[in-house]
Amino acid sequence: MFECEPEITAHREVAPGTYLMTLREASIAKQARPGQFVMLRAFSGMDPLLRRPFSICGRIGEDAFGVLYRVVGRGTAVLAKQRTGDRIQVLGPLGNGFQTGPASGSFILAGGGVGVAPLFFLAQTLLGQGDRTPAFLAGFSGKQEVLSPGDVLQLDLEAEIATEDGTLGHAGPVTDLLEPHLAVCAEQGNKTTVCACGPPAMLERVAALARAAGASCQVSLESAMACGLGACLGCTVHAAPQEGIPYLRVCREGPVFPAEAVDWSRAGAGWS
Amino acid sequence: MNEMDPDLTVRVGPLRLKNPVLAASGTFGYGREFEPLFDPALLGGIVVKGLSLEPRAGNPPPRIVETPCGMLNAIGLANIGVKRFLEEKLPWLQRLDTTVVVNIYGHSVEEYGEVAGALRGVEGIDALEVNISCPNVKQGGMAFCTDPMMSARVTETVLERSDKPVIVKLSPNVTDIREPALAVEKAGAHALSLINTITGMVVDVEARRPALANVKGGLSGPAIRPVAVRMVYEVVEAVRIPVIGVGGIATAKDALEFLITGARAVEVGTAGFADPLATLKILDGLSGFCRSRGIDRVEDLIGTLETDRRF
Numbered sequence: 001m002f003e004c005e006p007e008i009t010a011h012r013e014v015a016p017g018t019y020l021m022t023l024r025e026a027s028i029a030k031q032a033r034p035g036q037f038v039m040l041r042a043f044s045g046m047d048p049l050l051r052r053p054f055s056i057c058g059r060i061g062e063d064a065f066g067v068l069y070r071v072v073g074r075g076t077a078v079l080a081k082q083r084t085g086d087r088i089q090v091l092g093p094l095g096n097g098f099q100t101g102p103a104s105g106s107f108i109l110a111g112g113g114v115g116v117a118p119l120f121f122l123a124q125t126l127l128g129q130g131d132r133t134p135a136f137l138a139g140f141s142g143k144q145e146v147l148s149p150g151d152v153l154q155l156d157l158e159a160e161i162a163t164e165d166g167t168l169g170h171a172g173p174v175t176d177l178l179e180p181h182l183a184v185c186a187e188q189g190n191k192t193t194v195c196a197c198g199p200p201a202m203l204e205r206v207a208a209l210a211r212a213a214g215a216s217c218q219v220s221l222e223s224a225m226a227c228g229l230g231a232c233l234g235c236t237v238h239a240a241p242q243e244g245i246p247y248l249r250v251c252r253e254g255p256v257f258p259a260e261a262v263d264w265s266r267a268g269a270g271w272s
Numbered sequence: 273m274n275e276m277d278p279d280l281t282v283r284v285g286p287l288r289l290k291n292p293v294l295a296a297s298g299t300f301g302y303g304r305e306f307e308p309l310f311d312p313a314l315l316g317g318i319v320v321k322g323l324s325l326e327p328r329a330g331n332p333p334p335r336i337v338e339t340p341c342g343m344l345n346a347i348g349l350a351n352i353g354v355k356r357f358l359e360e361k362l363p364w365l366q367r368l369d370t371t372v373v374v375n376i377y378g379h380s381v382e383e384y385g386e387v388a389g390a391l392r393g394v395e396g397i398d399a400l401e402v403n404i405s406c407p408n409v410k411q412g413g414m415a416f417c418t419d420p421m422m423s424a425r426v427t428e429t430v431l432e433r434s435d436k437p438v439i440v441k442l443s444p445n446v447t448d449i450r451e452p453a454l455a456v457e458k459a460g461a462h463a464l465s466l467i468n469t470i471t472g473m474v475v476d477v478e479a480r481r482p483a484l485a486n487v488k489g490g491l492s493g494p495a496i497r498p499v500a501v502r503m504v505y506e507v508v509e510a511v512r513i514p515v516i517g518v519g520g521i522a523t524a525k526d527a528l529e530f531l532i533t534g535a536r537a538v539e540v541g542t543a544g545f546a547d548p549l550a551t552l553k554i555l556d557g558l559s560g561f562c563r564s565r566g567i568d569r570v571e572d573l574i575g576t577l578e579t580d581r582r583f
């Protein structure tokens with residue numbers, strides 16, 4: 001874990017309102033695991049106050065990493081104004097990432113919107129391990145919003161795209177794409193791991209489909225954060241009853257959880 | 273130590289702190305959470321997360337929301353309880369070479385006493401900080417702090433059961449903070465710390481719902497600093513026991529406001545979220561301020577506020 005002030009070495013809008021920021025910080029780039037996140041602060045002064053959490057979306061070159069983010073409020077608006085050469089405050093890498101293990105079996109990555117960010121890093125890592133090419137499924141509202149691993153991170157990986165308005169790929173939710181993949185895996189008796197990130201409703205559906213197909217499932221969750229270090233207890237989500245504790249800290253026990261650790265009936269509470 | 277370095281040690285009643293900057297309760301976990309970033313022993317002390325007799329789950333999410341220059345939280349005093357604290361957290365704290373303050377709370381006078389009793393004789397705990405901002409379940413959930421008599425009873429009970437210096441942490445959610453301050457002093461408290469968070473509320477206008485599941489929460493951060501300075505001012509005028517200033521401190525200048533007003537030390541909370549190294553930067557800044565003004569001991573600054581009307 002490092003607290004540093006790296007330089008922005010590249011910053012571009014990859015889809016309307018969605019940006020890829022490249023930060024040169026070898027220590028974080030080397031240590032980071034897919035699914036881990038950083039807390040960013042690009043503002044001086046006290047308003048806005050808190051750092052904002054963002055997944056690491058991949059290693060870029062030897063000594064840099066990327067953050068793929070969507071402008072949704074004040075903090076991200078300030079972030080979008082930063083230029084190449086500026087420095088911003090970064091704390092990370094934080095949290096627990098995806099468990100990929102040495103085991104064989106196939107991976108299906110399912111992302112919704114900018115939720116593809118941690119999955120890009122996971123795909124990059126799996127691709128780097130030789131024969132572990134994952135299936136990459138991604139859903140967006142429309143063609144304009146599409147973020148593909150090839151375009152954004154130059155990964156040699158074809159994504160299956162779904163759009164809600166049908167302007168590109170399958171017309172419908174990304175979970176429609178997941179079902180046939182799970183069916184194939186179930187038929188072949190393959191050990192399958194689904195890794196997902198996106199809106200809570202999508203994740204709940206992905207978790208249910210994976211469970212029904214006997215696949216294991218890991219999800220990357222979001223919540224508002226203050227410290228990112230496990231100290232403030234501000235970022236909790238409801239835990240499933242068998243966890244033995246009522247709440248899980250997204251920043252510490254997560255942000256990636258086994259799907260069965262989460263109480264889906266109350267996931268995403270409060271996020272509109 | 274460099275000869276030019278000012279002496280940062282301060283006395284807070286029976287406590288001798290290596291410097292006047294502590295980490296505030298609930299914002300620094302059990303200390304170890306920040307260890308990957310810096311050595312917590314560099315601080316004048318750490319105040320751990322509020323501890324109750326039994327583990328408490330806390331409030332449902334969302335628990336926090338940002339506000340102008342601050343944040344609102346309704347964590348609900350979630351904590352692991354005394355037993356697990358002693359087993360899992362204390363051994364590390366005992367090895368830590370700085371002052372360790374355990375923040376405690378209860379929902380009845382008896383519970384405060386029981387927590388204090390459970391920590392009696394435990395090595396490595398240098399003081400208790402008693403959070404009296406909690407609801408008293410036996411009095412319809414009215415917070416202890418709103419009633420000077422209840423505040424005094426909690427203080428007496430903790431003092432009876434404890435062998436450690438007792439700091440009582442005052443709430444700003446009262447009409448006149450001098451009343452609980454005086455009551456608690458009379459009950460025998462060794463020191464006071466103030467302020468805790470200010471009750472507030474944020475509404476999500478799109479959802480037409482409160483931003484926090486608990487509806488109300490506690491406001492902290494730079495937004496509350498002037499309120500905290502004012503209250504420290506009122507209390508140091510009124511009492512003889514030492515006061516620790518808390519509320520919105522983010523820079524050395526902020527800490528100096530409290531010290532000059534008369535606080536003998538400060539606690540830093542929310543600022544540590546915006547910058548996890550804030551406490552260390554405040555310490556550097558304090559040294560720098562003293563050095564540049566030829567002040568040998570930070571204690572010489574405490575309570576040097578001039579209030580004669582020469583404006």
Ligand SMILES: Cc1cc2nc3c(=O)[nH]c(=O)nc-3n(C[C@H](O)[C@H](O)[C@H](O)COP(=O)(O)OP(=O)(O)OC[C@H]3O[C@@H](n4cnc5c(N)ncnc54)[C@H](O)[C@@H]3O)c2cc1C
Pocket residue numbers: 037048052053054055056067068069070071072073074075076077114117118221222223224225250255271338
């Ligand atoms: C572990 C983790 C990883 C994340 N990774 C990414 C990422 O890779 N790319 C990306 O674009 N975003 C990511 N997010 C979400 C990102 O942190 C928020 O979008 C950001 O904090 C919003 O800041 P803001 O100041 O622009 O918005 P604000 O003005 O703070 O809020 C604008 C809106 O966003 C909501 N919001 C605020 N914080 C969050 C949050 N953490 N999660 C969900 N909604 C929130 C608010 O309720 C409000 O409706 C991640 C969040 C977490 C917890």
Ligand SMILES: Cc1cc2nc3c(=O)[nH]c(=O)nc-3n(C[C@H](O)[C@H](O)[C@H](O)COP(=O)(O)O)c2cc1C
Pocket residue numbers: 232233234296297298299321322323345347349375403441467468469491492493494496518519520521539540541542543
């Ligand atoms: C997330 C959070 C949790 C807190 N938990 C406690 C607690 O358990 N006990 C307590 O006495 N004060 C608690 N506080 C209050 C702080 O210790 C401090 O009094 C207050 O936040 C004002 O200081 P600040 O503006 O520097 O944060 C908490 C504050 C925050 C922000």
Ligand code: FES
Pocket residue numbers: 224225226227228229230231232233234235236249250251252
């Ligand atoms: S953000 Fe503070 S505990 Fe998770």
